[in-house]
Structures are given as C-alpha cells and as structure tokens.
Amino acid sequence: MKIALIGYGKMGKEIEKVALSRGHEIVCIIDINNQEDFESEAFKSADVAIEFTNPMVAYNNYIRTFKAGVKLVSGSTGWMAEHGEEIKRLCMEEGKTLFWSSNFSLGVTIFSAVNKYLAKIMNQFPAYDVTMSETHHIHKMDAPSGTAITLAEGILENLDRKSEWTKGTLLAPDGTVSGTNTCAPNELPISSIREGEVFGIHTIRYESDIDSITITHDAKNRGGFVLGAVLAAEYTAQHEGYLGMSDLFPFLND
Ligand SMILES: NC(=O)C1=CN([C@@H]2O[C@H](COP(=O)(O)OP(=O)(O)OC[C@H]3O[C@@H](n4cnc5c(N)ncnc54)[C@H](OP(=O)(O)O)[C@@H]3O)[C@@H](O)[C@H]2O)C=CC1
C-alpha cells in the first residue's frame, strides 16, 4: 500500500519504520517546510495519508488531504471541540474518509471497554465518586489529553449521575499547579500532569469513604499507538466515511 505521512515528528518517524516493516511504501512526507507537496502527484498517489501533527494545524491538513482526494488516518488531538462536527459531516455526507482515534493502542481500546463497563456497574453504587488523571511528557500541547476526553465520554454515556467532564488541576512542567479539585456532583474532573518524557498514563478512580477502585493504562513506549495507526491505515484503504476503533475492533460495540 502507498502511504503518505503528514507530520514527521515523534509519531511520524516511528510510523514510517513500522509501515516499511509491514511491506508498505512511503510515497510522500509532508512536514512544516514542504506544505506545497499537498498538491504533488506523489501525495495524490497515496492510498492513505497518516497525520500526526498538533491541535492547531490538524484541521487544515484534513481539508487539504480531502481536496487532494486522499483517504486519511489521524491521531492528532485537541481539534475536535472546534472542528469535530464539520469534519464528521464532510465524511458522512460528502464522501470524505477519516479514521480518527484519540488513542490507537490496542491496550487503550481494551481499557476503554473496561471503563465503560465499570461505569455502568457504578450506577448501582452511588457511594463512589469518580475522578480521572492523565500524565504525559512536557512537550504535549493539549490538556486534558484526547484519550482522557474519550474515556470521560465513555463514563458520561454510562454513569447516570455524571453529565459533563471538567478540567481539574494542571501540574505544569515547571512544577506550578493551577485549576481546582472542587466540582459539582454531576461533573467528572480530569487532572493533568506534565512530567519528563512520559508516553501516556491514564487513571480512573472510584472512591467511597471506605475504599477505592482504580484502573490504569500505562504506555511503556509509542509502539502501541504506532502499530494501531498502521493497522487503521490498512483498514481505511478498504473502507469509507468517518471511521474509528470500534470499526477496527467491533467487540467494542458489544
Ligand atoms: N492518537 C494517538 O494514538 C496518539 C496521538 N498523538 C497526538 O499526535 C500529535 C503528534 O504527536 P507527536 O508526533 O508526538 O508530536 P511531534 O511534535 O513530535 O510531531 C509533530 C510534527 O508535526 C510537524 N508539523 C507542525 N505543523 C505541521 C504542518 N502544518 N504540517 C505538517 N507537519 C507539521 C511538527 O514540526 P515542528 O516540530 O517543526 O513544528 C512535528 O515534526 C499530537 O496531537 C498528539 O497528541 C500522539 C501519540 C499517539
């Protein structure tokens, strides 16, 4: 399969290696310095483009990829609140194709299913309140992480006493703490920690006066995100529309 890469940073470089190891060809690499290549024949020849950039530029990259008539896989986070509805509409009503996930790792996909199941159980146990925390490397631009937002949505869909998530405390790379831990009973607070080169830790904690139940996913490296993105690209080459991990792993719909 012919793959174009958009964004050649931490994820883009690792995706290149895994895509080559699975027999794919990289036909074009677009970074910040060669934006004109969106119009190149090499880019247009790709079966799928894989985009990992940042919250500010992802939307524009999607529009340029759609214009070139190329299917897209993206893991960029932090753009959904502003542009999510429009991008979904372009895919569902105007024939464009995007496979997006806030986290491509199989481990988080499993964790996400467990999270939803646990939230459903907790409807029977009102003594427990729920909080979430996420820890990432100091270079990360968005907070809360995209994964934390997706996990929070999984809780809101299943736990009747919570209706929105809210930002909790932020521990910044320089050690300063901002935000608050207090929130309304219907709110789920997400605290964020930026520390060293952490790949991504997500913890969901249910706490009562007598005990606590905690589930955690801790990425040991970027291998899971990278393999998942390449598997998603292989899937996207054969499918159309607005796609996600529940298409790739239908057990999530059970
Ligand atoms: N869904 C998932 O599983 C995962 C998602 N992510 C998300 O993916 C994104 C990228 O992560 P990561 O690779 O670690 O970040 P990096 O900062 O390491 O890489 C991003 C790259 O994109 C480049 N870039 C900036 N602007 C443009 C542009 N307009 N067009 C093309 N390239 C551009 C940057 O160049 P320069 O450095 O010169 O600005 C940089 O090389 C983040 O939003 C992160 O949250 C990350 C890991 C897993």
Ligand SMILES: O=C(O)C1=N[C@H](C(=O)O)C[C@H](O)C1
């Ligand atoms: O920026 C990162 O590194 C990551 N971003 C994604 C997110 O925002 O959830 C996925 C993963 O946690 C790594």
